[in-house]
């Protein structure tokens with residue numbers, strides 16, 4: 465079914481990255497010299513295909529910020545992106561060898577550092593990648609870090625992650641990440657658009673998420689979302705829709721501790737469980 469959504473921390477196979485390169489905080493320098501001409505070409509082809517699909521499907525904030533990534537005919541250097549990103553919102557990209565554990569991940573986000581996997585998929589993985597690579601992390605996630613409200617949301621998610629970790633509630637919190645930062649939809653001027661990185665970096669799920677009659681789309685509600693399981697190996701069957709990044713930021717301002725407590729006793733929703741009210 466085309467390009468599979470990327471996976472966060474649930475893969476059973478060993479990660480591809482070389483973690484011996486990483487510092488204690490799991491960051492590592494972007495090994496720019498290691499990229500081959502084929503690697504740059506893979507990035508160029510992925511970028512070009514995906515850019516052409518965005519109009520009418522991607523959030524305007526994302527489309528407007530995409531050129532801030534810089535080079536599209538080769539893999540950008542994190543330092544080049546950082547010059548612009550730091551000025552825009554105070555965020556910085558840091559290299560990582562791949563997926564990293566929860567606490568270092570949340571800690572980086574809480575400090576406005578966004579971990580970007582530095583390696584790129586092989587040409588034979590053009591359509592399908594089981595782990596996030598640099599194309600997903602950079603193209604999917606980084607443009608919206610140029611948006612001040614969204615950028616603040618991601619930092620606050622990191623802070624909330626550290627808190628959830630202490631409360632044993634990371635699973636509930638991670639569903640919020642999944643259904644917003646990875647697979648979120650937004651209504652802009654009455655039109656549905658995608659803002660989640662897992663959608664925006666997927667050639668197939670972009671149109672599917674916005675246009676297919678198959679999945680359900682319901683308004684984002686904190687508790688419903690945190691109770692909803694998700695599928696990592698198919699397109700989503702449920703998408704949660706927001707009206708603005710301000711709304712997202714305000715909805716998540718509350719202290720989650722009592723919410724986790726209350727939700728612990730309640731049943732979960734299956735990833736494809738239907739809601740009476742559609743968005």
Ligand code: PHE
Nearest residue numbers: 620621624716717718719720
């Ligand atoms: N407000 C949440 C808490 O108190 C943290 C959070 C912020 C979670 C933003 C998700 C997104 O735990």
Ligand code: FE
Nearest residue numbers: 596646661662
């Ligand atoms: Fe991601």
